[in-house]
Amino acid sequence: MHCLLVEDDTLILTLLKGFLTRLGHEVTAVTSGEAAWQAFSGSPFPAVICDWDMPAMSGIELCKRIRGMKGTQYPYFILITSFQGDGKIKQAMEAGVDDFISKPIDLNLLSVRLQVAARILEFQSQIGILKDLLPICMYCKKIRGDKQYWETVEAYFKEQTGADFTHSLCPDCYHEKVRPELDSIRKEIADGKSEPR
Amino acid sequence: MANIEIDWERLAGLGDGTQAGTGTQRELVRLFRESCEIGVAQIREAMDAGDRIRLFKSLHKLRGGCGTLGAVSVSCAITELERLLETGMDVSPSAGLARIESLISLTSIEFTRKYPETTEAA
Numbered sequence: 001m002h003c004l005l006v007e008d009d010t011l012i013l014t015l016l017k018g019f020l021t022r023l024g025h026e027v028t029a030v031t032s033g034e035a036a037w038q039a040f041s042g043s044p045f046p047a048v049i050c051d052w053d054m055p056a057m058s059g060i061e062l063c064k065r066i067r068g069m070k071g072t073q074y075p076y077f078i079l080i081t082s083f084q085g086d087g088k089i090k091q092a093m094e095a096g097v098d099d100f101i102s103k104p105i106d107l108n109l110l111s112v113r114l115q116v117a118a119r120i121l122e123f124q125s126q127i128g129i130l131k132d133l134l135p136i137c138m139y140c141k142k143i144r145g146d147k148q149y150w151e152t153v154e155a156y157f158k159e160q161t162g163a164d165f166t167h168s169l170c171p172d173c174y175h176e177k178v179r180p181e182l183d184s185i186r187k188e189i190a191d192g193k194s195e196p197r
Numbered sequence: 198m199a200n201i202e203i204d205w206e207r208l209a210g211l212g213d214g215t216q217a218g219t220g221t222q223r224e225l226v227r228l229f230r231e232s233c234e235i236g237v238a239q240i241r242e243a244m245d246a247g248d249r250i251r252l253f254k255s256l257h258k259l260r261g262g263c264g265t266l267g268a269v270s271v272s273c274a275i276t277e278l279e280r281l282l283e284t285g286m287d288v289s290p291s292a293g294l295a296r297i298e299s300l301i302s303l304t305s306i307e308f309t310r311k312y313p314e315t316t317e318a319a
Contacts, residue, residue, distance in 0.1 A: 011225065011232035011262045015211060018221055053254055082261040104264030104272070107211065 001118055002026040006036040006050040006062065007080065012105065016049065019107050023114070033057025037065055044072040047117050049101075049110075052081040052092070060095045067096035074124055076117040080105065126160050201303045204267030205311070211266070225266060226308040232262050233271075233301045237294065244290050252290065253279065259297075263304075271300045 003020055007013040008031050017029045028045065030036050033054050040048070040062075048066065050059040059079050066075060079092055082103040092100070099117070101110050135144040142150040145159070154165045169178060188194040212221045236259035243251035260275040278293035 009232055009258060009262050011228040012265060014228055015225055015265065019211070053257060080261075082257045103261030104207075104266075105261075 001047050001114065001121075002028070002045050003047045003049055003114075004036060004039060004045040004075075005029040006031075006033065006048065006054070006059070008032060008051060008054045012051070012080070012103075016105070016110075019110070020049075020114075023111060025114070033059070033062045036062055040066055040075075041069075044069075045075055046073065046121050047076045047078070047114070049078045050080065052079050060092060060097070063092075063095045063097050073128075074121075076121055078110075078113060078117065130160065200270075201300065201307055202269040202273075203304060203307055204269050207265075207267035208308075208311075223312045226305075226312050229262070229266050229268070229308065230305055233259065233305075236262065237298055237301070240294055240297075244294070249282075253282070256282075263301075268301075268304045271297060271304055274300050 003025050005013065005016055005020065005027050007016065007029075010031070013029055013031060017027050020027045028039055030039055033050075034057050036048070036050065037057065039045075048062075050062055052059040059081075063077050063079070066077065076098050077096060078099045078101055079097045080101050080103065081088070081092075089100070098120075099113055101113060136142070136153075137150065142152055143156040144150050145156050151159075157163055158165070185194065208222060208225075211225060236255060239255040240252060240259065243249075243255050256275050256279050260272050260279070263275065264272040274293070274297045278290065278297065281293065282290065
């Protein structure tokens with residue numbers, strides 16, 4: 001996941017950058033809210049990990065600006081804080097923060113939080129696809145999914161939602177397809193062209 | 198010498214267990230010193246200006262960095278000063294800061310002992 005890391009304390013910044021890189025994330029690290037806003041405006045990031053308390057533009061202010069951007073994919077916003085208390089948390093949640101990590105930073109906890117972030121962003125991406133128009137073959141009814149290959153409706157929805165299909169018959173298809181087929185088999189048996197099974 | 202508490206396990210856990218990981222810790226220890234210098238300067242500036250909000254923010258910041266690296270004694274001293282200031286007790290912030298600075302120096306010596314190359318890097 002490409003993370004935008006924002007922290008004015010170079011100690012924490014270096015520590016987190018190294019850790020996130022070791023976890024396999026791509027990291028763009030900046031030391032101020034303004035630099036983060038510039039970077040995000042240029043090309044949005046799926047995840048933002050940002051310190052709360054920074055001079056000029058705080059983490060909350062950055063989050064508000066990002067949430068105010070229209071037409072971009074929803075980024076997961078984690079706020080680093082050494083503040084405690086419900087009032088501060090409420091303020092952050094109202095600004096659009098998704099999660100918190102407190103100082104002293106527990107790196108294992110951050111790793112778990114990022115796994116949750118990845119899962120939520122994946123769900124969001126799936127919802128986005130389902131909301132969009134799906135290309136479907138007008139003959140065989142296969143669907144072209146986000147991986148750009150054609151797959152059956154069953155396979156597509158199983159992949160997107162985890163739903164399993166149980167095959168059944170609708171009344172229309174029974175009358176239009178199955179019944180004529182059964183009648184044809186019965187006729188063949190009656191005519192002696194086929195043996196009953 | 199004062200008894201300095203350091204969470205060595207925390208500091209060790211910040212690397213990846215390889216030689217490069219040890220290098221990471223050396224780099225972090227070097228940054229600890231730089232970061233503390235900046236942090237203490239910011240606290241002193243806020244105290245001189247009588248800016249209580251900036252003072253608390255600077256203390257918060259320094260505590261976060263120190264705690265993350267396992268500098269327990271420094272972190273506790275900062276927490277203590279924050280609490281005293283919060284309760285509005287008649288305390289001298291500069292005496293508290295002097296104690297914090299002293300603990301930073303002692304912690305830095307212990308860090309350097311554990312990761313000796315930091316002396317050259319500094």
